[in-house]
Amino acid sequence: MDNNVILLIHPALGGIATLAALWVFVDTLNVSEASRSRIKNVSVLCAVLMWLTYIIGGYWYVVHYAPEKAIIKAGPWPFAHGFFMETKEHVFLMLLLLATYLPIAASGNIATSKAARKVVLWVAGLIVPISLSMEGSGAILSVAVKIGLLFKQAQGG
Amino acid sequence: MENSEIGKYTKSFGLSFAITSVVSALLVIIKESSEEGVLALMKAITGHHWVTQGLFNLILFVALGWAFSRANKGEGMKMSANGLVSYIVGAVVISGVLISGFYLLH
Numbered sequence: 117m118d119n120n121v122i123l124l125i126h127p128a129l130g131g132i133a134t135l136a137a138l139w140v141f142v143d144t145l146n147v148s149e150a151s152r153s154r155i156k157n158v159s160v161l162c163a164v165l166m167w168l169t170y171i172i173g174g175y176w177y178v179v180h181y182a183p184e185k186a187i188i189k190a191g192p193w194p195f196a197h198g199f200f201m202e203t204k205e206h207v208f209l210m211l212l213l214l215a216t217y218l219p220i221a222a223s224g225n226i227a228t229s230k231a232a233r234k235v236v237l238w239v240a241g242l243i244v245p246i247s248l249s250m251e252g253s254g255a256i257l258s259v260a261v262k263i264g265l266l267f268k269q270a271q272g273g
Numbered sequence: 274m275e276n277s278e279i280g281k282y283t284k285s286f287g288l289s290f291a292i293t294s295v296v297s298a299l300l301v302i303i304k305e306s307s308e309e310g311v312l313a314l315m316k317a318i319t320g321h322h323w324v325t326q327g328l329f330n331l332i333l334f335v336a337l338g339w340a341f342s343r344a345n346k347g348e349g350m351k352m353s354a355n356g357l358v359s360y361i362v363g364a365v366v367i368s369g370v371l372i373s374g375f376y377l378l379h
Contacts, residue, residue: 207369223280242361
């Protein structure tokens with residue numbers, strides 16, 4: 117598969133996982149016995165999508181990232197790797213566990229237990245901004261590669 | 274009828290998440306500060322330190338979650354929703370600050 121396609125699939129799956137977490141959050145605000153199973157199913161979908169995001173992004177990071185890392189570090193935006201990539205790759209591990217925990221939290225009776233509902237709302241509510249920060253960091257990395265290549269070209273490389 | 278019950282797995286894996294998250298953030302600082310020791314060992318285990326850390330986190334998360342669910346003769350841990358949410362949110366904030374702060378200063 118073309119490496120660039122992998123790079124598109126990774127944030128696309130992450131974006132859908134974020135929407136799934138947002139769905140769980142909003143649906144839980146108005147939960148009823150009728151919507152309980154839907155919330156459980158969407159929370160499982162969120163976890164599965166986050167794992168796929170991790171596996172696909174992780175494959176690309178481990179196998180294909182090194183040349184782009186070299187371009188970024190030699191370019192005008194070395195902080196894109198030094199701060200954004202390093203932070204992203206390690207915060208993502210926490211996000212992955214949080215998304216894995218979401219269906220566990222949603223398996224309680226959230227229709228009748230305010231306490232169980234509170235946990236689901238906080239977990240889903242945390243997943244959304246953390247995921248968006250991952251997407252933003254990925255965008256910064258893409259721009260850093262582009263700037264690095266333009267810089268290299270301008271230098272006659 | 275509203276109640277204030279939360280399942281034993283919600284409590285045990287929630288607490289497990291909080292602990293694993295902070296341990297993982299500390300491991301980032303330890304491995305990056307010990308390139309020839311911890312980082313090299315983590316690379317040797319799976320071929321890439323990040324893959325090893327992901328595996329370590331998963332094993333710790335499952336093991337702690339299972340162990341906490343066995344507490345109190347299998348009834349699980351006694352904890353309020355506010356307490357559990359505090360641990361989860363606190364762990365996310367502390368881990369995020371530890372990781373981003375380390376790379377900001379590194």
